[in-house]
Amino acid sequence: MSWFLWLGSAPSLLLVGLVGRELGLGVGSQVVQAVTCSRWETSGVTGLFQDGDVVIGGLFSLFYKPPAMDHDFTQLPPYKPCTRLQGLPLQYIYAMVFALEEINESGTLLPGVKLGYHIHDSCGLSFWALQAALSLVGGKGSSCSLSAAITNYSAAYGEESGERTGDQSVPLIIGGDSSNAAQILSRLLGPLSVPLISYTASCPCLSDRSQFPNFFRTMPSDIYQVRAIAQLAISLNWTWIGAVVAKNSYGLMAIKIFQEETRGAGVCLAFVETLRRENIVSDATHAALAIQASTAKVILIFTWYTDVRELFQQLDARNVTDRQFLASEAWSTSGDLLQHPSSSKVASGVLGVAIRSSAIPGFEKYLRNLSPSHRPNDKFLREFWENVFLCGLKDSAAANRLPPCSGTESLQTVHNLFTDTSQLRVTYNVYLAVYAAAHALHRLLSCPDSKSLPGNSSSTCSVPKHIKPMEVLQHLMKVNFTTPQGEMFYFDGADVPAKYDLVNWQKTLGGKLKLVLIGRVDGYDLQMNESAIQWSTGSNQVPVSVCSERCRPGTRVATRKGEPVCCFDCLPCTEGEISNTTGSPHCEPCPPEFWSNSDRTACVPRQLDFLSFNETLGITLTTVAVFGVTVTTAVFVVFLYYRQTPMVRANNSELSFLLLLSLKLCFLCSLVFIGRPSVWSCRFQQAAFGISFVLCVSCLQVKTMVVLAAFRSARPGAEALMKWFGPGQQRGSVCFFTSIQVLICVIWLSISPPVPQPDLDVPGLKVTLRCAMASVVGFSLVLGYIGLLACTSLLLAFLARKLPDNFNEAKLITFSMLIFCAVWVAFVPAYVSSPGKYAVAVEIFAIIASSYGLLFCIFAPKCFIILLRPEKNTKKYLMAR
Incomplete structure (x- = not known):
């Protein structure tokens, strides 16, 4: 079929060039060569004609089988007629005739003016449409020559004479049944300013007034139907869609607009297959295989119904019956497809956009009353009659091969596409085109300027015999009227307001498919009754077509x-x-x-989470701390009972009792860290911790200093050293060291105390309620002071570790301070890395561990001697070296 496209496009470019060139030479120029050409009607192409004051041209694709031509380029090919008449385009023709007769009978629209018509068949081929258009524009006396047509046009609308001559020409044509044909005809008629009103051309390109200034249409631009389909896909959550389109501007443009409209909505095309009319079988096979292999359950088809029929046959052969199809207006209402056996198997539930249908009052009666006896010169009706009733009319070619018609045949009982007026779609577009032309003529012939310019009516008014196409074109742009059906009609440039029906193919009880209206589209507004849709699955559940299931919450x-x-x-x-x-x-x-x-x-x-007394960790730490208090108390009782023995007296019993008291406080302060933190518990636990440990370490430091002083005083000249370390000085030293810590705690807790605060920085559903250090400086001073005393005590004890004594307490202090320092050095990284309440547990463990270290390292050896080796608890043993 590629040669069809070439023949349709190449002549248009050539003819437009010729028109522009010849018009440029002058309308009345004699350089145009006279060409003798047979009449269009006698060349084998039939038409439907009715004269009138103003004649409107019509082009329809009535016959669908083109004639066979011998292109041997040795002689001009004969123009044989097309064959195989179609019923639906014949309905379009009579819609035009019906509208014109209705207008002629109207007393308000074009009163006193009779409209005629010259209707030709274009056979669905662009070059036939060109030939017919030239015949219409040039007058009934010229047909196949462009030069002759222009000559007649110049004579008919010559500016020099101001009078029309020759046969009657049409100032307006209703036709261009495809976008391709409309483009060619508009480019041809543009230089002549002849308006062209199409009833089916839908290409968005035709909206460009710079290229097609004389083009109008009663069919909305394809942009609107593609946008409607995109809205359907988005609203029904179809994100994985396959596409099969015609490999021409109609299909490729649709895919481009669909992708633009769905961009950002998460809709993807699983595949795009193209169909070519000249290679339809192989292309349809390839598309069917792609549909079968794809996971996409929704398929968008944007092509002509004959291509869809072949595709459905291929899908039926492969038993692909679970796809949901989205249909363009080109096939969504095709009666041929609805009745095809393959469609009922693979295409149930089709959801499509269709040209808006509307009733035409009286039209069905008009069709059923048609009869060749009333229209003896109507060749279209005569052929249709013979095809329907299978009889031959008098003086027809079929009279020799068919039985003669009885004369009783009637369309009253005939039910086919021609007589079906239940859903008038393209037919209504033709009807609107006629009324638009009539209202433009009415504006032109009503002399709208005569009242404003009295006395100049002759220069501003037109009469039917002097109408020029340019005048019709200008008034057609301003058309604005209410249709007999009560709808507002106007042209916005070349276009009309977009109105579509949403249709659904539903199975009847007999298994056949029927067309059901389920919604409307007005411009960008889409209204759909989703509950009325029967889907491809046969249920009311919307099919799912996604590449990946939508992610669940979470x-x-x-x-x-x-x-x-x-x-x-x-x-x-x-x-x-x-x-x-x-x-x-x-x-x-x-x-x-x-x-x-x-x-x-x-x-x-x-x-909120915290270390409580009820949980295992809290119970364990509490038990260990209480056990430490008990052991410390037991040691205190032992020392108190044996306070007069040399072992107790030799180790400075007063400082030993004070040390035992401070250790008990250390064990007890660990319990303050367990439980729900409060304002006062946060303050008290830090103060108790700091003061208890300073008191403990101070006692050890004073003990070590006394040991060093005692041994130093034994040296000659050092007798006076001991008077600086008497009982009063020892108590004073402990109080002094402890008072510094008390002062630090008072200042810290007064200025910026720790407060209970949830630790929101730690991830997790449970957040630890802890005592947040509002002042890191204060806490650092408390710990630093404890560390300073501990290091000093360790240094002094290390210096006194080898003093000559049978029981050297300095050794015990050295070991205890080593354990103390080791515990708190290990505490820092453990505390920082422990999450939540476990950091508190690490701090409690450090307190208890260091307290146990001091208790056992210092008092365990003494208790062993006191209780188990009483023979060593003598002054002689202790003084021995």
Whole structure:
């Protein structure tokens, strides 16, 4: 079929050039060569003619089988007529005739003016449409020559004479049954300013007034139907769609607009297959295989119904019956497809956009009353009559091969596409085109300027015999009227307001398909009754067509590299983040006081957590601390009972009792860290911890200093040293060292004390309620002072470790301080790395461990001697070296 397209496009470019060139030479120029040409009607092409004051031209594709031509280029090919008459285009023709007769009978629209018509068949071929258009524009006396047509046009609308001569020409043509034909005809008629009103051309390109200034249409631009289909896909959550389109501007433009309209809505095309009319079998086979192999359950088809018929046959052969089809207006209402056996198997539930249907009152009666006896010169009706009733009319070619008609035949009982007026779609577009032309003529012939310019009516008014196409074109642009059906009609440039029907193919009880109206489209507004749709699955459930299932709440979309955006994985949200909508592209973090639930779908308040006395860890630490208090008390009782023995007296009993008291306080202060933190507990635990340990370390430091002083005083000249370390000085030293810590704690807790605060920086549903250090400096001074005393005590004890004594307490202090320092050095990294309440547990453990270290290292050897080796608890043994 590629040669059809060439023949349709090449002549248009050539003819437009010729028209422009010849018009440029002058309208009345004699350089145009006279060409003798047979009349259009006698060349074998039939037409329907009715004279009138104003004649409107019509072009329709009535016959669909073109004649066989011998292009041997040795002689002019004969123009044989096309064959195989179609019933539906014949209905379009009589819609035009009916509208014209209705207008002629009207007393308000064009009163006193009779409209005629010259209607030709274009056979669906562009060059036939060109020939017919030239005949219409040039007058009934010229046909196949462009030069003759222009000559007649110049004579008919010559500016020099101001009078029309020759046969009657048409100032306006209703035709261009395809976008391709409309483009060619508009370019041909443009230089002549002859308006062309198409009833089916839908290409958006025809809206360009710079290229097609004389073009109008009663068919909406394809942009609107593609946008409607895109809205359907988005509203029904179809994100994975296959497409089969015609390999021409109609199909390729539709795919481009569909992708633009769905961009950002997550809709992807799984595949795009193209169909060519000249290679339809192989292309349809390839498209059927693509549909079968694809996971897309929704298929958009944007092509002519004959291509769809072949595609459905290929799908039927492969038993592909579970696809949901989206139909363009080119095939959504095709009666041929609805009745085809393959359609009922593979195309149930088709959802499509269709040209808006509307009733034409009286039209069905008009059709059924048609009869060759009333219209003896109507060759179209005569051939249709013979085809329907299978009889031959008098004086017809079929009279020799068919039985003669009885004369009783009537269309009253005939039911076919011609007589079916239940859904008038293209027929109504033709009807509107006629009324638009009539209203333009009415504006032109009503002399709208005569009242404003009295006395000049002759220069501003037109009469039917002097109408020029340019005048009709100008008034056609301003048409604005109410149709007999009560709808407002006007042209916005070349276009009319977009109005479509949404239709659904539904199976009847007998298994056949019927067309059901389920919604409307007005411009960009889409209204659909979803509950009335019967889907391809046979149920009321909307089919699912996705590359990946939509991500559930609690997950987010993660695109796959190198794949379309609608093919993705669903990753669960991380802790502390949620997604509470389906198909969320990302997870939202919860506020600091909240945390994600287990499903990651909602933020819930975080639960306060702290080290309590009821849990295992708290019970264990409490038990160990209480046991330490008990052991310390037991040692205190032993020392108190044996206070007069040399062992107790030799080790400075007063400082030993004070040390035991401070160790008991250290064990007890650990209990303050367990339980729910409060304002006072936070203050008290830090103060108790700091003061208790300073008191303990101070006692050890004074003890060590006394030991060193005692041995130094034994040297000659050092007798006076001991008077600086008497009992009063020892107590004073301990009080002095402890008072410094008390002062630090008072200042710290007065200015910036620790406060109970949830640790929101730690992730998790449970947040630890801890004592937050408002002043790090104060806490650092408390710990630093304890560390200073501990290091000093360790240094002094290390210096006194080898003093000559049978029981050297300095050795015990050295070991105890080593353990003490080791525990608190290890405490720092353990505390920092421990989460939540376990950091508190680490601090308690450090307190208890260091307290046990001091208790056992210093007092265990003494208790062993006191209780188990009383023979060593003598002054002689202790003084021995």
